[in-house]
Every structure is written in structure tokens, then in C-alpha cells.
Amino acid sequence: MTVRQIEKDGFPIIARIECLLSSDSDVGMAKTIGLATLSLADMLGGWRPDILLLIADRYEMLAPASVALALRIPIAHIEGGEVSQGAIDDAVRNALTKLAHIHFTSTPLARQRVIAMGEEPWRVHHAGAPSLDHLRRSKLYSREQLEQRLSLDLAQTTLLVAYHPVTIHRDTTDEADALFSALLQLSEQMVFVYPNSDAGSRSLIERTQRFAAESENIKLFVNLDAVTYWSLLGKVDMLIGNSSSGIMESASCALPTVNIGMRQQGRERPCNILDADASQKSILDAIHQAKSEAFRNCLHGMTNPYGSGHASEMIAAILATVPLERLLVKQPTPLIREIEAQ
Known part of the structure; x- marks a missing residue:
């Protein structure tokens, strides 16, 4: 999604940062994270939002997540709990899950994975994939x-x-x-x-x-x-x-x-x-x-396991009512022997 598309949807852009290098190397990717972290520290440090909403598994998301952690800004994460073993996205996604305080997964199985990673069940919501909301709402070309x-x-x-x-x-x-x-x-x-x-x-x-x-x-x-x-x-x-x-x-x-x-x-x-x-x-x-x-x-009448295109309504409703005072302090993951004793 480009800046123009965001503005077309009516959302104001409060800051623009320069972080993407003219490089396609792994070193360039690492430097992008560092540059983004420096710029976002100033921006988020001055703005101090109630919640920072991040999506999916792109490596660039490590920068805002790290800054929010340092600034004690709660993080909401979309599309955690999925698996893509052929990309570093998998490790990024799991890192974002552990840094986040509230989660919106695309499938029920993804929700189970996030909970299995030690996240408290009340924090983890199955919402569906927001990209399907855009697909459903868009007027497609003939x-x-x-x-x-x-x-x-x-x-x-x-x-x-x-x-x-x-x-x-x-x-x-x-x-x-x-x-x-x-x-x-x-x-x-x-x-x-x-x-x-x-x-x-x-x-x-x-x-x-x-x-x-x-x-x-x-x-x-x-x-x-x-x-x-x-x-x-x-x-x-x-x-x-x-x-x-x-x-x-x-x-x-x-x-x-x-x-x-x-x-x-x-x-x-x-x-x-x-x-x-x-x-x-x-x-x-x-x-x-x-x-x-x-x-x-065999595909006629198939359903999409990632949702029906109504994820955004659930995400917005939960974010509007989530108890902010409870988000930052996460309970520790129970040890196996503690679970067996329950």
C-alpha cells in the first residue's frame, strides 16, 4: 500500500521517515531496521499513542516494535501465529508476537499457536485476515x-x-x-x-x-x-x-x-x-x-480459511474497548510442571 492510497482513504500522515536503502543485500535490510529505529524513536517519543498497531511479518516491523517496547507503548499485532518456514518472516512474526500485548490472528489454528507461545488467552483474538476486507470492499475492475x-x-x-x-x-x-x-x-x-x-x-x-x-x-x-x-x-x-x-x-x-x-x-x-x-x-x-x-x-463453492472479509470490524471494536491499564504487564508463561499440577 502506498502513501497515496493511505491518504486517499482519508487517514492523515503525521510523519514521514527515510529508512529504505538503495540496496537488496542482507546488510541493507539490517541497516534499514536501524535507520527506521532512529527515526521512529523521535516520532513515537513525541506522539506517544495509546496503542501501536503492527501487521504481519515484514522485517521492517522490528523497528517500530522495538521503539514501542522502550517507550512503554502497548503493541497490537495482526496475523501472528502463522508459519512460513522459507523466509526470515517466520522469525520476525514470532518476535513481534512476544513483543506484542494484544493479538489478532487470521485463523483459529494461528490463535492456538500464539497461546502456545505463552500469551494469555484473553489477549488473543481470532479476527481473520484484514487483506480480505480490502478485497471484499474494493470495486474491482472488469x-x-x-x-x-x-x-x-x-x-x-x-x-x-x-x-x-x-x-x-x-x-x-x-x-x-x-x-x-x-x-x-x-x-x-x-x-x-x-x-x-x-x-x-x-x-x-x-x-x-x-x-x-x-x-x-x-x-x-x-x-x-x-x-x-x-x-x-x-x-x-x-x-x-x-x-x-x-x-x-x-x-x-x-x-x-x-x-x-x-x-x-x-x-x-x-x-x-x-x-x-x-x-x-x-x-x-x-x-x-x-x-x-x-x-x-472441485473449487466451486470453496471457502477461504483466512476469513470472509470482516476482520477490521472486530479489530476496531476490541481496540476501542481494550483495558489499556492491563496491557503492559504480561503474566509469565506457566512451566510444564505447573500446568500438570492444575
Whole structure:
């Protein structure tokens, strides 16, 4: 979400900080956390909000969480308790959970995990994924509007590709070879979106650009706004890659999705997901299964385990009434012998 989109929704921006470096290295990621911490210390130290609301698992979130901890500002965290073993996001998410004072999870199982980490049950609420609220409320583009905006012919079979670096690996793009070699075997129209800014993204972008230059059937987009992206999910024939949108949002569109490699390993799977190892054969096998009429028919009437798009109402209602005086002091996690004695 860009600043312009936030302002368009009517929310004032009280401060702007410079923290993103022109780097896609792990050192750059670490420096981004440090720069953000310095700037946020001044901003939050002067503002002193009642609660700081953080979402998900991006490494940048460690900065505001650390500052809020030092300033004794209670933290509310959205989407804790999930698992994504192929990215450092997993460790970031768990760190944010332990720093936070109130939690809003996307699924019942995620709520159980947060409680198992020692958080008091009264602090942990199953709300659903807020991204589905945006999807439900947004006025999505029609096929004709998308074709005009993106210069596409969606009457053709179209594959949407969203692939990001695998940050748990030293070589964060080592699984990409299998993806590109598999896609070379296909003749369908493909729409690529740029990867995120994690370490290794520049190398991945360069490889994607070279790949796109080899075929007229490939369209590459640097940045698609959320509404355009969600509209595509409802109009393309398949999503391929390792984006969390393939786990969460695609299910609301009953879109066949091929999830590749480790990045989303461990996340709860809707029934529209087909997992593939980072090998050409495994990826092609999953793509062929996703194309099958039998698989597509089984998705009719499916539900999204990450919610129905009403998370924000619950989150807002709880934050408006939560007893602030109780938040900062968390009770210690019971020892196993204490639990057995109860």
C-alpha cells in the first residue's frame, strides 16, 4: 500500500521517515531496521499513542516494535501465529508476537499457536485476515477495464506469476532457476509482477526482465496497485509463485494456485493450492493439474480459511474497548510442571 492510497482513504500522515536503502543485500535490510529505529524513536517519543498497531511479518516491523517496547507503548499485532518456514518472516512474526500485548490472528489454528507461545488467552483474538476486507470492499475492475489498463488480452489463457526471494537461504534466488525453466515449456500468456524488496530482489528482477524479453507472451509490471492485482486474481486462469497472496487472497477468488518451494512452507492451505518442489518437473506437474477440469470443478463453492472479509470490524471494536491499564504487564508463561499440577 502506498502513501497515496493511505491518504486517499482519508487517514492523515503525521510523519514521514527515510529508512529504505538503495540496496537488496542482507546488510541493507539490517541497516534499514536501524535507520527506521532512529527515526521512529523521535516520532513515537513525541506522539506517544495509546496503542501501536503492527501487521504481519515484514522485517521492517522490528523497528517500530522495538521503539514501542522502550517507550512503554502497548503493541497490537495482526496475523501472528502463522508459519512460513522459507523466509526470515517466520522469525520476525514470532518476535513481534512476544513483543506484542494484544493479538489478532487470521485463523483459529494461528490463535492456538500464539497461546502456545505463552500469551494469555484473553489477549488473543481470532479476527481473520484484514487483506480480505480490502478485497471484499474494493470495486474491482472488469475484464475490459483490465485489458485497457494493462494492454492485455484476457480472452487468452493467462498465468499470473508472483515470485519473491527465499530469504531463509543464503542464495535467496536459488529456487528461481526451476521456475524459469518450467515456464519456458509453456506457451500461455504470462503476467509477471516485480518481487518485493527483500535481499536478492535485484538479481531476481534482472532475471525476470531477461526472461520477459525472450517472448511476446510475457508482460512484466513493476508495480500493480492492490485493486488491479486483486482484479487480476479474479480474471486470470492461474497464479504461480511463492507470494502470500497465493495462500490468502487467491482462495477468495477460487483461483487455482501453484505454490513453489519453501517460502510459504508451513502456512495453512486452502483447497485451491497445489504445492510444488523447486524442480522443473514438480512445477510442471502442478501446473498441469491446476489446468485440469477436475481440479477446477472441485473449487466451486470453496471457502477461504483466512476469513470472509470482516476482520477490521472486530479489530476496531476490541481496540476501542481494550483495558489499556492491563496491557503492559504480561503474566509469565506457566512451566510444564505447573500446568500438570492444575
